[in-house]
Amino acid sequence: MSTHAHTPHDMVYAFAASPDYANDKTMFLVTDGSYTGWRYNEILRSTDRGLNWTDIPNGMNHPYEYSVLRVSPKFATDQTVFAGLKGKGGIYRSTNRGDLWEPYNTGLAAWNKIVRKMEVAESSNGYVLFFADANGALFRRSSADANWVQVLDKTNKVAFIAVSPDYATDNTLVIASDTGYLQKSSNGGNSWTNLGNPTGSIIYDMAIAPGNATEIFLATPSFGIFYSDDGGSTFINKGANLPNEAINNIAVSPNYAIDRTVFCTSLTKSVFKSTDSGDNWALFNSGARITKQTSLLNELTDLQVSQTYATDKTIFLPVFDGLFFSQNGGTTWKQRQTRRGILTGLALSSSFSSDQKMIATTYVGRGIAISTDGGTTWSASGWPNPRERKLNFFDSDIVQNPDSTQTVVSARNAFVGNSTDFGASWTVKFVPRFPDIRPDLVTFTTLAASPNFANDQEIYLGSRFHGVLQTKDAGKTWQLQRGVPLNRPITNVAVSPNYANDRTAFAATRGGQVWRTQDGGNTFLRVGTSSIVSVGWVGQRYTWVAISPQFATDNLVLVGTNNGIYRSTDGGTTWTKETHASVGSNAVVQQVEFSPNFETDRKVFVNVRGKGLFRANLNGAGVVTASLNTTLSLLVNENIQFTEFQISPTYAADSTIVGATRESIYKSTDGGLTWAVAGFPDN
Secondary structure: OOOOOOOOOOOOOEEEEOOOHHHHOOEEEEEOOOOOOOOOOEEEEEOOOOOOOEEOOOOOOOOOOEEEEEEOOOHHHHOOEEEEEOOOOOEEEEOOOOOOOEEOOOOOOHHHOOEEEEEEEEOOOOEEEEEEEOOOOEEEEEOOOOOOEEEEOHHHOEEEEEEOOOHHHHOOEEEEEOOOOEEEEOOOOOOOEEEEOOOOOOOOEEEEOOOOOOOEEEEOOOOOEEEEOOOOOOOEEEOEOOOOOOEEEEEEOOOHHHHOOEEEEEOOOOOEEEOOOOOEOEEOOOOOOOOOOOOHHHOOOOOEEOOOHHHHOOEEEEEOOEEEEEOOOOOOOEEEOOOOOEEEEEEEOOOHHHHOOEEEEEEOEOOEEEEOOOOOOOEEOOOOOOOOOOEOEEEEEEEEOOOOOEEEEEEEOOEEEEEOOOOOOOEEEEOOOEOOOEOOOOOEEEEEEOOOHHHHOOEEEEEOOOOEEEEOOOOOOOEEEOOOOOOOOEEEEEEOOOHHHHOOEEEEEOEOOEEEEOOOOOOOEEEOOOOOOOOOOHHHEOOEEEEOOOHHHHOOEEEEEEOEEEEEOOOOOOOEEOOOOOOOOOOOEEEEEEOOOHHHHOEEEEEEOOOEEEEEEEOOOOOEEEEEEOOHHHHHHHOOOOOEEEEOOOHHHHOOEEEEOOOOEEEEOOOOOOOEEEEOOOO
16 A cells, blocks of 8 residues: 555645744744645634634635745734745735735736745845746845846846845845856845855755854755855855755754854754754754655755744744644654644535535544534534544535435545435445556545436546546446546536436546536546636646536536636537626636526526635526625635535525535525624534
8 A cells, every 4th residue: 555644634835934923923834725626725824833723815816826935024013924926926915914915016027927936034124025936037126116126037047045134234145046056145136246156066945144144054965064154255064963865954043143053954854953053963853754745855845943033942844744843942843733624525405494404524523524403513424433533525415316315425535425314324335446547545536426316326526646436336336437637636526417318427627627428427528628728837727617407408507717717508518708807807716606596596606716705697698797795704804715615405495505614614594695603513
């Protein structure tokens, strides 16, 4: 069996702590979105040293991954945070601790907006921000500037940036090219001195010690650490007691003038500490593991020292294995979890107005949680769990049967189950491996059962690495839909409400593709190949399909992309882009659903990243004529954006919509006009 990473998977892709951490206990990080559908990355904020985390999505209306986070040196007064993006997203800035984000790209061309590295320095009256784009050009912008200014062109191939802790007085920064050549500026980047390539290799990290930028440390892949005590004119190799492998992170104590303390990590070990300016090193085990789930260079990705280290002795190690930190200068370490008990799926009873039943799936929690009172209280389901472990489930679906009973279908890695007593008991089937595809267990992302499940026993399941799987006997046997690509996670599967007659289902991928079967899964063909246009990197093209409840007569299908909504009125053969400003144009659509009462009310609901949940009206041609942002107040006032929402199947009677955040359920009983917390499924 293949070795898998830690549970929970709480990879940290970017991190920044407040410069006043000893007092405000604040830090920011980027991690994966909720597990279902392999959603977009999220920026989280903690104000209690990582015990609790809040998603802060307001204004982040882009489809890109994050590359770096940085906090203003004057955060205590200016409350400013920066996020650098990959994929031509540029930089977003918040001036209220992340409660609202706005693009900060004035003066940048489109090709400059892939942020490779970014550092912030303190100035006499604010901050100065430097970043290197994907081509290696260097840009600068101060808190007083209206535009970005290019200070080095792409021929410099800037790969790393180090700013002096005393930048406010010495205006010094050092940059390294992708081949290891150094340049230094003592006037904020206006002119440069070439320092050559002192290591004879590339550089993995750099740090300038406090003290007028005279001491510089370089981390290298082959020769340990290089050190200069004359501002970079000469370097010597240091590293007694360091292992014979790459040094990939280095960080200097802000109290260096007194404690002479430096920290580093090697390719497989963390964290080393020196109290004599790097002459000798001791290893203190942080607890961070090499997961083998990513490239070795991406495992131990970062190392930072609290700017209030003299007071709090805190070191941060945000890595692929999670967030680790020490509060005693590295002697002992703790891990902070960011992803326990988060919600991954939501489904409502087909008779919700009368029975108030709903099911939520969770990651590293109860697994499946059941409520029979509209979300107020929750209990664990009867899914077999003899070892009483924390369980990971990724989606559920509820089908109304002809005899008025209901069947619940749910899935966890390598297992699919169905229940006819709303989760009290389950028939669970193991999903076999497909060794010709990959040796791992099948990892599911989404599912949809046939509306005629009581008779045909069919379920479509989307996976992370195995494309779309289908069973026609409730999980006894499986077939892999080999027409659908295996190299991108399946973000959504949707089955026609008229499936018994038209045998139609759709699958959408994180590569921006839409696939359709019209013969009950025997063949899948791609639709909208040239007319459904996503943007950005292929792996970030999250896609969602919604089928009209009146599909038998209107043939209407909507596809949500990171480039707005596309509609088809011929069952998915041809597509037209929606142009309404709220949900079309460049909207990053995370989910779209038809009202169950669509024939009468002509409403659809669209969840737009960073903007909220919109209720839109469609005319007879399927075109949006008007829309209302139903969750704007939640987003602005409480940082609430739904990771998933569901509309009551009895919406015509109860006007109920239920939305899942990372840990809680919100409910509206007036079509989205007002919202209230309904409950916490993992409590």
